[in-house]
Amino acid sequence: MTGGRARVALLAAVTAVLVLAGCTGLPGSGPVVEGRELGDSVQQPIRVTPQGPFDGASPETIAKGFVKAGEDGDEAHQIGKEFLTPSSVDLWRWSEQDVYVYDSLTNDLTARAVGNDRVEVTTTALARVTPGGRYVELAPGTVVKVTFALARVSGEWRVQLPRTGFGLWLDSNAFDRLFTNRSVYYVTPAGRKLVPDSRWFPNGPRLTTALARAQLEGVPGYLAGAVTTGVPARTGLTVNAVPVDGSGRAVVDLSNAALEADPDGRTAMWAQLTATLSQVSGVTSVSLAVDGSPLVLGGLSSVKSAADLGFEQVGPVLTDTALLRDGSRLTRIDPRYIPDSSVDDRAPDTKPRDGDVTSIPDVWAFLALSVDSKEIAAVGVDRVGLSLWRATEEPLVLDPFGTELTRPAYDSSGFVWLGGLDTSGAPRVFTVGPTAGGERPAPKTVSVPWLAGRRVVALSVSPEGARLLVVTTKPDGSDPQLGVSGISRSANGEPTALATPWRQALVLDDVRDALWLGPGSFAVLGTLAGETGLRPWVGTLGAGLDGVRRRGAGDPASGRLAAVPRAESITSVGDQRGLIVVTDQDAVLARAGASWRRIATGNELLVAGR
Template sequence: MIRARLVRRLLAAATVLALAGCGGLPDKSGVQQGLEVRAPEYQPIRLQFEPPTPGASPAQIVQGFLAAGGSPDDDYAASRAYLTGAASAAWEPRRQVTVFTDSRKLTVQVRGDTVSLNVPVAARVDKSGRYLASSPGAVTAATIGLTKVGGEWRISRLPRGFGTWLSSFYFERSFRQMTLTYTDPLDRTLLTDYRWFPMRPDAVSSRTWTGLATSLARAQLAPVPSYLEGAAVTAFPPGTDLAVDAVAIIDQVAHIELTSAALDASTEGRRAAWAQMLTTMRQVPGVSGVSITVAGAPLKILGIDGAPKSLAQLGYESPAAAAPALVIRDGERLQAVDFTGWLRGGENQRAVDATLPQVPERWESVAVSPDLREVAAVGRDRASLRRWTGGGSGSPTAFGSSLTQPAIDRRGRTWVGGADTRGRPRIWWFEGGSSPTSPPTALSAPWITGTIAAVLTSPGSRRLAVAVTDGAGITSVYVTGIALGQNGTPHALGKPWRIATGLSTMRDLTWADDASLAAVASWEGSDVRPIMLPLGGPVEFLPPVQDIDEIITSGGIRGVIVLTGDGGVWRRVNGTWQQHATADDLIVPGS
């Protein structure tokens, strides 16, 4: 059970111990750390491919076509050289990208003028740029027809919706994960979505990226993705689109001409629309500003002269983050300390002013609210939950079983998953500040067909990560938006987005930041180890730690800390694990 750890005695002394820590289709081998997401490279590798070799066999033509898919330049001109004119006209390379990790497992069978392909698939990227993890053991197959043109073999028939097939080697060199932004329906906060786009300048010698800028603008003008429906909104009115077919970049300013529907936005809506587009377009290399016009006239905002140049001008500047706290459990005692000082050790360690309750040892899997005012825990029987609030402590009437580790979001709401009294999977939430004996509100999630292993609210409290284990013991991790009703309270969950599957022996799961989760699990039969699960990206494996039991983070992959079964606390230093301390349990408030 995730975070159902035996209570251990906190030892104050810190120690430092090092833990020893097909032709033309390159691939990865072994377990490696995945690509660094959310850090666009502005000098991408331009992949050059030779045209078909005279006398090439059907297998060589098909393999060359697959490899050339890593170069989207000139509307995939390198790939189209392997196709007949009719096949090229019918082919939709952007329909989807099929990503496979090991080209050595690509099988090619030739039978006359057809070539059959079969390969294990890691993920698919749909036409909107959404990365969709595949199920364990998933394979994809296709049969491709060829004909001779001028005595040379060319591809004449591709399966419907074939798109492009890329090994991870080529995918990671020709695509990058970018972000789109939406707004919180309750306040001036931006929510981020993650998509993959081809990364290429307009020409080999060019420093302009109008193609990327246009793709990002089009994607930003589209409706909110289904998994965030109700949790986020877009400020662009329905029907808003690009009035011209390209976004020009002049003097580091992206010029976006919109259709007249944009004028329907209110003053607050225009402010939000500018915040969305400014955030998204600044990812384009060389773009520092944005111009939005309708029929040649600037899209103005009441009270702001000219084009906004920063989120602060728009009222969307992020508030200064409070110093992170860490709660250390020592038997029944909870103590809050400054996280940064605790990491530095010695005289840097200092307590945080907070009054936390005594938590009897029979209550496990403790959660603490970000403001340190509420605490929740589940009983060892996993059928009872207790809350400590400003109004005292208590437990509601039994409402479920197989309860997960609770989570308390930044609005003080306590979340927990499990099975209801009829054995159906359920997710519940308690209003912050309510009586500790108040019953929870259940949210229906009919898409959950297994056992809920974890329920976690994101740092921004607008997304929910849900881990579900099926009858075979395989765990998948989904992310869904928390849809709010008119009174601002949760009333439904969005459609699930599966970000990872193939996990087993899951011992812990936590948000690493708003863009990724961290797990302790086995991946498709590997040893149990720490694994990073980016939202919409390949998993990233961290070096293994013997007897690993729990994972927390002070922020992102760089702040990952793991706890082992004997109470050891390990942190990464220069790529290796070093023991920092020992502890009964460590709790990051709000996680």
């Protein structure tokens, strides 16, 4: 097969993804949730009917035609089956095997004969989607191939699939049409905070059902210990459908196992299903039933949003000021001010706030500002030692506990996080708790078994405090990886362990810094494989990086943020529009469209809770 748009074993992820099927619309009501990604369609998916096999077609044409037939929106894929021998129909496992995505513009799908009655189909894949709906970016130039046997059926060539089966290969346009990225929600063990888990779902009439089925599954591994679910084990749907009535009410009829949940569990289960299903266009409320009998909780028989049950999704803290450090001096500025053109032409310093720290000796570097802006954590310039600064108190210098310490980060509970090496040289993640009983607790280590053989370079805690965005490398600095790891905490909120991370931004071969922008989005400072020079990137968990993943027919490179030579750190005063980069030449740069404008001179910019 040649040309065309590759249908990477995406179908394999499709059915497996059905268990996680996603939805397409904006919520009709409810709390603030992640909205549509740029490029998402607001219409129902367009049905594309591929061409079936024609008489006299060559083996190469038949093999390529079969792969392209995977873009059919028909859930039964009847046209695609016409390309197969009768014994191969059951081997086409588009919902149980990986889906591969290739570039729709390069038309990079080729088919060539590799022997008698055998054809090899090849494409350069951009990504792979697992049966569980996980989107995995692939390194540039990744080639995937499959060899099909061909056999005559009634005198015409037909594809004989390998005994291991086959999934889907989809070009990027077909993928965006047939799949949608949506979240499945879990809850924090303490408090009532919703935590999203990003997955890809087949886009079609069964999206609501697929989302509900995904919600009934257990907590994903990378969030183990960090979140819980109100859904009891073995809970399923009584019927294989979640109907939505004319008023927009989705009715989820659960099996009897759902009755094992206590009142708090039932409330969480209902909040989770409401948050998840409300992403579907046309769903305005959610009702639960058990084996046909309506479930009523606190007098409610239908819920319009998770907020009605006291649950919320925590977003980033938006701020209009930040602390600029220049040498030992700290001043409060408005980092949102973008000068028209002149370098270093910025608005006057704003008035200091009560509790602002105004000076820290320059022997202390790598600073972080607490969520309430009352405290600054600082690591020594030699990356040994940690000090804590408050305007109304003498600075607290902690006894040495590690070396190669990273820039600290605060979480919403007041814990200070750092990566580094302990006194024996072992890689660790450290935390220092907030003041208790007039004293500051000593640093403690978090259990991170997967960190063996690696070291932490940078870290950032999510707004709700349940996840850690962490950059690690091998000891020599090679093999940089960005991951999201669930945070286990004790009853008093102290971090105790990190789950094995879910990797993000695999296409970057250099990663220096990263931070959360929202519940499901992040920014990372890194270099794309095959390029030189650091560049800030904006990403969506489980959906790739803006400027890398193709959406529609446009060239993704045209939407990339400009590179920043000698960039050292990245922060934000809000979402991606508030991104700020600091270079090792003391230039503080704010985002202005896709470019960067210098707003100040300083070696650090401190944003509360970042």
